[in-house]
Amino acid sequence: xxxxxxxxxxxxxxxxxxxxxxxxxxxxxxxxxxxxxxxxxxxxxxxxxxxxxxxxxxxxxxxxxxxxxxxxxxxxxxxxxxxxxxxxxxxxxxxxxxxxxxxxxxxxxxxxxxxxxxxxxxxxxxxxxxxxxxxxxxxxxxxxxxxxxxxxxxxxxxxxxxxxxxxxxxxxxxxxxxxxxxxxxxxxxxxx
Numbered sequence: 001x002x003x004x005x006x007x008x009x010x011x012x013x014x015x016x017x018x019x020x021x022x023x024x025x026x027x028x029x030x031x032x033x034x035x036x037x038x039x040x041x042x043x044x045x046x047x048x049x050x051x052x053x054x055x056x057x058x059x060x061x062x063x064x065x066x067x068x069x070x071x072x073x074x075x076x077x078x079x080x081x082x083x084x085x086x087x088x089x090x091x092x093x094x095x096x097x098x099x100x101x102x103x104x105x106x107x108x109x110x111x112x113x114x115x116x117x118x119x120x121x122x123x124x125x126x127x128x129x130x131x132x133x134x135x136x137x138x139x140x141x142x143x144x145x146x147x148x149x150x151x152x153x154x155x156x157x158x159x160x161x162x163x164x165x166x167x168x169x170x171x172x173x174x175x176x177x178x179x180x181x182x183x184x185x186x187x188x189x190x191x192x
Contacts, residue, residue, distance in 0.1 A: 003107065005099040009085050012094045012102040016071045016087075018136040028062040031073040032089050037065050039131045045145060046123040069128050070095035097128040101141075105133065115142040119149050 005012075016032060019025050024038050036042045059066075074092040075081045083093055104112065110133070117126060126145065133141040151158040158164055168178050 003103055005094070005103065006083065008099065008103050008106065009094065011106050012098045013072075013087050015098060015102045015105070015132070015136055016094075019071065019132060022135060024132075024135045025071060026064065027089060028060070029074075030060065030062070030070075031092065031095070032071045033063060033068045034071055034128070034132055034135075035064060036067045036069070036131060039135050041134070042067065042131050043123075043127050044130055045126055069097060069124075071098050071132070097125055097132060100125070101129050101133040101136075105137075110137040111139050111141060111143070113143045114146060115144070116146045116148070119147045122147055 016025065019034065020032070024035055025032050026035055027033075072087055072089055072092050072094060074090050075084050081093065084091055085093060104115070115126070115129075122145075130141050153164040153166070156162060156164060158166075168181075171181060172178060
């Protein structure tokens with residue numbers, strides 16, 4: 001069965017409540033935030049200079065620290081949202097990072113061995129997962145982080161949004177033999 005974040009709203013709320021009880025949160029006009037200044041090892045996987053304010057979301061002047069991140073966002077009153085839930089803090093929706101921590105801790109435990117992801121998740125998403133999970137439990141979150149680089153096609157990142165993904169079927173249509181490709185892939189280093 002595929003685990004969906006929307007099926008785990010209660011777990012996400014409970015994790016935010018744990019963080020709140022331990023003093024790692026604060027509330028401003030648009031939501032509940034994690035206070036990164038209270039977590040001494042914040043940015044453990046990266047250098048903090050890689051975390052740039054305003055690159056993913058708009059700059060919020062109310063935040064105590066530019067690196068603080070949303071745990072729960074309040075739904076704007078003037079716009080109807082399709083995905084909206086009740087919480088102890090008001091109507092809203094979970095921040096992006098909290099779902100991953102809540103779901104992985106539910107199914108894998110408060111500490112687990114291997115967490116994977118793309119290199120683009122190191123400096124923000126995984127740094128935030130580590131901070132909120134470790135702050136909530138007092139335990140190491142993950143033993144080993146495995147990050148993959150992007151596959152490049154004509155010098156660009158391969159992605160669904162760019163439409164430059166090639167499946168075996170596509171390669172076969174272009175005249176490549178799947179067994180020949182398999183042989184090629186098995187004789188080269190995985191980083192190549």
